[in-house]
Amino acid sequence: MIYIHIPFCESKCLYCDFNSYDGIDYLKASYADALQDDIVKSENIFNIVETIYIGGGTPLLIGAEKIQLVLKTVKKTFDVAKEAEISIEANPESINPGDLLKLRESGVNRISLGFQSLSDRNLSLLGRIHDANKAVQSYLLAREAGYENINIDMIYGIPGQSLKDWEEELEQVIDIGPEHLSLYPLSIEEGTPLKKMVDDGRINDIDEDNQAEMMEATASKLLKYRPRGGYRHYEISNYAIDGYDCSHNLNYWSCSDYLGFGAGAHSHRQGRRWWNVDDPVDYVEWLGLGSKPVAGEERLTIESRVAESIFLGLRMMRGADIDRIEERFEVNILKMYESEIKSLIDDGLIEIGNNLKLTKKGEIFANQAMSAFV
Amino acid sequence: MREGIKLVEERDQIRNFSIIAHIDHGKSTLADRMLEVTDTVSKRDMKEQMLDQMDLERERGITIKAQAVKIDYKSRDGRVYSLNLIDTPGHVDFTYEVSRSLAACEGAVLIVDASQGVEAQTVANTYLALENNLEIIPVINKIDLPSADPERVEHEIEESLGVPADEPVLVSAKTGEGIEDVFEAIVNRIPPPKGDESRPLKALIFDSKYDPYRGVIAFIRVFDGELHKGKDVVSMATGIKSEVEEVGIFSPEMTPVSKLGCGQVGYLITGIKDVNDVKVGDTITDKKNRAEKALAGYKDAKPMVFCGLYPLDGGKYSDLRDSLEKLNLNDPSLSFEPETSNALGFGFRCGFLGLLHLEIVKERLQREYNVELLATAPSVAYKVTSNDGSIKTINNPSEFPEPNSYSVIEEPFIKAKILSPPDYVGAIMDLCQSRRGVLGGVQYLSESRVQISYELPLSEIVLDFYDQLKSRTKGYASLDYDHSGYQKTQLVKLEILLAGESMDAFSSITPREKAYERGKYLTEKLREIIPRQMFEVVIQAAIGGRIIARETVKAKRKDVTSKCYGGDISRKRKLLERQKEGKKRMKQVGKVTIPQEAFLTVLKVED
Numbered sequence: 001m002i003y004i005h006i007p008f009c010e011s012k013c014l015y016c017d018f019n020s021y022d023g024i025d026y027l028k029a030s031y032a033d034a035l036q037d038d039i040v041k042s043e044n045i046f047n048i049v050e051t052i053y054i055g056g057g058t059p060l061l062i063g064a065e066k067i068q069l070v071l072k073t074v075k076k077t078f079d080v081a082k083e084a085e086i087s088i089e090a091n092p093e094s095i096n097p098g099d100l101l102k103l104r105e106s107g108v109n110r111i112s113l114g115f116q117s118l119s120d121r122n123l124s125l126l127g128r129i130h131d132a133n134k135a136v137q138s139y140l141l142a143r144e145a146g147y148e149n150i151n152i153d154m155i156y157g158i159p160g161q162s163l164k165d166w167e168e169e170l171e172q173v174i175d176i177g178p179e180h181l182s183l184y185p186l187s188i189e190e191g192t193p194l195k196k197m198v199d200d201g202r203i204n205d206i207d208e209d210n211q212a213e214m215m216e217a218t219a220s221k222l223l224k225y226r227p228r229g230g231y232r233h234y235e236i237s238n239y240a241i242d243g244y245d246c247s248h249n250l251n252y253w254s255c256s257d258y259l260g261f262g263a264g265a266h267s268h269r270q271g272r273r274w275w276n277v278d279d280p281v282d283y284v285e286w287l288g289l290g291s292k293p294v295a296g297e298e299r300l301t302i303e304s305r306v307a308e309s310i311f312l313g314l315r316m317m318r319g320a321d322i323d324r325i326e327e328r329f330e331v332n333i334l335k336m337y338e339s340e341i342k343s344l345i346d347d348g349l350i351e352i353g354n355n356l357k358l359t360k361k362g363e364i365f366a367n368q369a370m371s372a373f374v
Numbered sequence: 375m376r377e378g379i380k381l382v383e384e385r386d387q388i389r390n391f392s393i394i395a396h397i398d399h400g401k402s403t404l405a406d407r408m409l410e411v412t413d414t415v416s417k418r419d420m421k422e423q424m425l426d427q428m429d430l431e432r433e434r435g436i437t438i439k440a441q442a443v444k445i446d447y448k449s450r451d452g453r454v455y456s457l458n459l460i461d462t463p464g465h466v467d468f469t470y471e472v473s474r475s476l477a478a479c480e481g482a483v484l485i486v487d488a489s490q491g492v493e494a495q496t497v498a499n500t501y502l503a504l505e506n507n508l509e510i511i512p513v514i515n516k517i518d519l520p521s522a523d524p525e526r527v528e529h530e531i532e533e534s535l536g537v538p539a540d541e542p543v544l545v546s547a548k549t550g551e552g553i554e555d556v557f558e559a560i561v562n563r564i565p566p567p568k569g570d571e572s573r574p575l576k577a578l579i580f581d582s583k584y585d586p587y588r589g590v591i592a593f594i595r596v597f598d599g600e601l602h603k604g605k606d607v608v609s610m611a612t613g614i615k616s617e618v619e620e621v622g623i624f625s626p627e628m629t630p631v632s633k634l635g636c637g638q639v640g641y642l643i644t645g646i647k648d649v650n651d652v653k654v655g656d657t658i659t660d661k662k663n664r665a666e667k668a669l670a671g672y673k674d675a676k677p678m679v680f681c682g683l684y685p686l687d688g689g690k691y692s693d694l695r696d697s698l699e700k701l702n703l704n705d706p707s708l709s710f711e712p713e714t715s716n717a718l719g720f721g722f723r724c725g726f727l728g729l730l731h732l733e734i735v736k737e738r739l740q741r742e743y744n745v746e747l748l749a750t751a752p753s754v755a756y757k758v759t760s761n762d763g764s765i766k767t768i769n770n771p772s773e774f775p776e777p778n779s780y781s782v783i784e785e786p787f788i789k790a791k792i793l794s795p796p797d798y799v800g801a802i803m804d805l806c807q808s809r810r811g812v813l814g815g816v817q818y819l820s821e822s823r824v825q826i827s828y829e830l831p832l833s834e835i836v837l838d839f840y841d842q843l844k845s846r847t848k849g850y851a852s853l854d855y856d857h858s859g860y861q862k863t864q865l866v867k868l869e870i871l872l873a874g875e876s877m878d879a880f881s882s883i884t885p886r887e888k889a890y891e892r893g894k895y896l897t898e899k900l901r902e903i904i905p906r907q908m909f910e911v912v913i914q915a916a917i918g919g920r921i922i923a924r925e926t927v928k929a930k931r932k933d934v935t936s937k938c939y940g941g942d943i944s945r946k947r948k949l950l951e952r953q954k955e956g957k958k959r960m961k962q963v964g965k966v967t968i969p970q971e972a973f974l975t976v977l978k979v980e981d
Contacts, residue, residue, distance in 0.1 A: 003940055003941075005941075019941075184936045184937060185936050187936065208930075208931060208932060209928075209931045211931075211932065212931030212932040213931070215932060215934075236934060236935075236936060237936045237937065249939060252938075252939055252940045252943070253938075258940055260940065260941070264941065265941065266940050266941045266942075266943070266944075268940070268943075273943075273944060275941075298944060304947070307947070308943060308947060311946075311947070311950060312938070312943065315938060347908070363934070364931070364932040364933070364934055365908055365930075365932065365933045365934065366933070366934040366935065367933045367934055367935055367950065367953060368908065368933050370950050371950040371951075371953040371954040371957070372954070374947055374950040374951045374954055
């Protein structure tokens with residue numbers, strides 16, 4: 001599986017702490033070159049590539065043609081499966097029919113749309129540059145271009161948003177009918193403009209109780225929604241119609257190997273994890289000088305790999321696969337964590353079936369359960 | 375026996391003296407200078423402040439253990455004098471030890487800072503010296519400072535201490551100015567020791583320390599008779615018999631000598647291994663030729679302040695026991711016995727001479743013995759007379775009697791002397807008044823110095839009093855106190871309940887009139903400190919089973935990281951690790967998780 005990071009934004013959203021930048025348009029062309037350089041020089045760790053994910057930033061800002069070139073380079077370098085899942089993130093304002101077609105020609109078959117909200121008030125509070133109308137338009141364009149696997153990203157628990165407000169937005173999104181939904185409670189991260197606004201008292205801080213209520217309401221609303229078999233809650237923040245789980249992300253949560261290309265992208269192979277330099281200027285420069293763009297690496301002990309397998313596994317509603325972990329690491333986690341597991345079961349946070357998994361209560365207190373294993 | 379150690383046998387060439395001073399008035403600096411100019415310690419071996427040997431002593435500028443050193447001084451009269459300097463512990467908690475050290479001397483050098491003037495400790499220690507009939511030599515130090523005002527200080531010494539200061543020695547221990555005048559005053563004004571070599575042995579133990587190879591080393595002053603190797607001796611208070619293995623002097627390292635004669639100061643090793651058998655203030659005499667009466671003033675030092683000490687990590691319980699045992703080797707005044715707490719697990723109930731002693735022990739355990747500790751609120755020893763007339767002493771809220779089972783409770787009181795610039799008199803009186811104090815008097819020592827006397831319950835002093843005094847007077851006030859016996863008061867046991875369960879670590883014995891206020895304060899504070907948990911936590915304060923205050927920590931509604939993809943797995947793992955680590959540092963009581971900080975609230979009093 002391959003991740004490609006494209007860190008350009010037209011304007012940075014107020015809540016965003018991702019590795020993305022505005023005001024560096026001049027770098028786009030050389031960044032696309034550097035990306036291809038990075039891919040070509042990479043070690044090939046896969047027999048076959050089953051998923052590719054192009055994320056950002058706003059990937060389309062470097063132009064659909066550049067993305068086509070990058071994908072071509074990937075296919076030249078790696079053996080990409082014919083039916084591979086190839087996703088791209090897109091923001092409503094960055095979409096046009098021509099680009100959508102070009103991407104489809106290059107094999108992109110899944111689009112993740114960053115709606116974030118369907119309320120203009122909330123969109124402007126978050127610093128998004130599109131409005132609700134533009135969001136719905138972008139979805140329709142993607143459908144018209146023939147995409148049959150569409151995700152919509154939404155954020156809830158925005159200061160000033162009531163439970164009823166959120167339920168209404170959620171109903172609208174469901175009616176629009178994407179195959180996949182990623183629903184995140186807003187979190188106010190250090191160093192973001194939103195954090196400063198909260199600190200300065202210009203907006204209210206997040207109301208955790210309110211968010212918790214919305215979280216529970218979200219799960220129950222989606223449970224009731226039945227068209228096309230209904231949305232299944234398959235990861236803490238992710239829902240999908242049967243057969244449309246995001247394979248790429250499932251791989252992360254199953255501790256598979258992956259290669260990341262682009263500024264700040266992480267790679268993982270068999271317990272070795274390494275990451276590229278965050279700054280896209282450095283990324284371009286290092287590759288230009290013939291160096292690897294790698295900024296750091298860590299080697300995980302078996303214990304850490306087991307711990308990661310559990311806490312990432314618990315993110316999925318199907319749970320952590322006890323037998324698979326034993327096959328990989330020769331460790332029986334039921335024995336290794338006997339007392340932790342017992343006390344978490346007593347607290348009603350986890351249960352054991354074929355897998356070790358979170359209960360309904362465990363879903364909202366996931367960190368309590370996960371921290372027992374690290 | 376080392377060659378070249380010349381012992382002054384002539385008793386009129388011996389002078390035994392102490393230096394008494396308030397913290398920071400320059401006691402150690404003066405002592406260092408005296409050692410230096412007489413070449414007692416070579417410059418090369420001279421650590422800053424030779425006599426304060428522990429790190430903690432150096433840091434806090436106080437002496438915890440007494441030290442002794444022999445200085446050979448060639449006087450202006452051409453004769454060489456043997457001066458024994460006995461350095462006294464410098465705090466009210468160690469009053470008894472100070473008085474025993476002073477009892478080993480004929481004179482005392484009283485140092486007063488030329489700009490700070492007389493402080494509470496100066497007064498207290500001077501009185502102790504006067505009680506021991508010592509000749510007092512006032513020395514005004516730090517005359518090199520621009521703010522020095524020796525005349526004013528001279529006036530304060532006369533006014534507050536009743537010591538004629540017409541001949542104070544003016545020195546700067548820092549620059550060395552006037553040091554020789556101090557020596558001459560010691561030689562000329564302090565009388566040589568009296569005593570009779572032919573009478574039965576009487577030697578005073580004024581301190582002891584433990585050496586893992588030699589056993590207990592007693593610091594002694596010979597009053598009558600003499601001591602030599604092989605002599606059979608007996609301690610008059612404890613009745614413990616032993617044979618002298620070695621006697622010696624401090625020059626300044628321990629140096630064996632053939633005998634210690636009348637008036638001399640030195641050390642004694644008998645092979646006794648337990649410091650508790652060598653009691654400060656006890657008299658050593660000849661087993662065969664016993665002295666009729668022991669030297670006056672012996673007391674068995676009793677702990678006055680108590681608290682529970684618990685290892686932060688429950689697995690370190692036996693480490694804590696080992697550390698306490700080791701500390702106890704050199705500090706017999708520390709007492710401890712095992713206790714268990716529902717909140718803190720296994721620990722020890724410890725007794726201390728006073729609050730400073732408590733702090734020193736706590737800090738040494740953490741620092742030198744590397745045991746992280748949680749301490750319960752300090753308590754004093756209460757006397758409870760039960761309905762059947764029997765009297766019991768309790769120092770732990772858990773021992774507090776049932777409401778109708780007793781007739782009287784008494785608590786220890788102190789007489790406090792507080793010295794301060796006049797500007798803060800109001801603030802000091804407010805503080806003392808709020809701590810159930812009764813004003814004894816206000817005396818103006820000079821335009822810049824007032825002495826305020828109060829009688830207060832000791833329990834009010836052990837809880838955050840000293841810090842409050844310092845902060846309300848910008849650090850200018852100083853405090854000293856004497857114990858003044860027990861008085862009947864109205865006390866109750868204030869209990870704190872978490873999730874319905876009484877938490878012994880938060881319980882306290884509290885004056886009835888303050889219990890409601892205190893209960894309200896504690897529950898409010900705990901509500902702020904205890905983090906939200908997966909369930910609601912009710913915090914209650916109760917007296918005799920009746921709830922008087924209630925607060926609630928609302929249940930936490932979620933604790934979940936919503937996003938975790940390939941780029942932030944490491945970061946999210948570290949966050950989980952931190953969460954686990956944080957939880958480990960908290961105490962788990964039943965289902966409730968309590969941060970350490972919560973245990974500190976009981977050590978504070980509402981402002």
